[in-house]
Amino acid sequence: MSYDAVSSTATDYRVGFNEDWQEWHRLHEEARADRHGFLAVSGLHWLTSGPQRFPDVPGEWHTGDQGPVVVLGDGEDFVIDGQQVRRRHEFGPIAERAGVTVGIEGAVLEVARRGGHDILRPRRPDHPLRVHYRGTPTYPPHPRWVVRGRFVPFDSPRPTTVGAAVEGLKHVYDAPGRIEFAVDGVPLSLTAFNGVQPGSLSVLFTDATSGVTTYPANRSLAVGAPDEQGRVTLDFNRATNLPCAYTDFATCPLPPAENRLPIAVEAGEKTPYERLAGDPADRS
Known part of the structure; x- marks a missing residue:
């Protein structure tokens, strides 16, 4: 295969990757801004x-x-x-x-x-x-933040108590296991909760961007069901803000302590305009 053919294939992949992400985020924004959302x-x-x-x-x-x-x-x-x-x-x-x-x-x-x-x-x-909502800023999507991982189930679901956006409130979730993965050779793991779809998973996390370019309290990532070998894909480009990133009328859960990643996940949604200091659109 010629160099030009390889370059064309890589370019086509990147274009398709970006288009898929754009469509996903468009639908996510539409749902967030629903008339009763x-x-x-x-x-x-x-x-x-x-x-x-x-x-x-x-x-x-x-x-x-x-x-x-x-x-x-x-x-x-x-x-x-x-x-x-x-x-x-x-x-x-x-x-x-x-x-x-x-x-x-x-x-x-x-x-x-x-x-x-x-x-x-x-x-x-x-x-x-x-x-007055005008959309949520994001990092540009990049394939490097599509990370392969492995789901490691606990012997039995582990009740996990986490804090909430409302001071003094607690949430309890049954964690079925953890997801192990690596970024740039750094071994990492995240405690996972059950996702919306049967068999799927959901993780709450913070990282080194939290409070800098992303919302300080939490971000969320949906993860598809593990395959027979426990393999999963974490697409951090699709890391999203929870409602508490926009409004004080939310009771969102905070991540478990072990889900504070030491790396900077420069992917997914950033701090909403409504939470930026001095932003004229701040109406939360």
């Missing part, structure tokens, strides 16, 4: 056993062992599964990291459980953070 969250309310009213949601709320309860006043209502609800509604116990979406006038309301607490989060399409 996380950029639309306009408040965070913690439910207690005592009745409370909040200025941006209908009803009087409390919670307990039987889950959240709302009592709606005259002229107040909302919609669940297409059914209009008035007066009183009992949601029942909500599982950790689960939630119910309620339709309220001009918006939706997330009734959820995070870190052992029941919470309310209204999501309004006209929230300034969403309206």
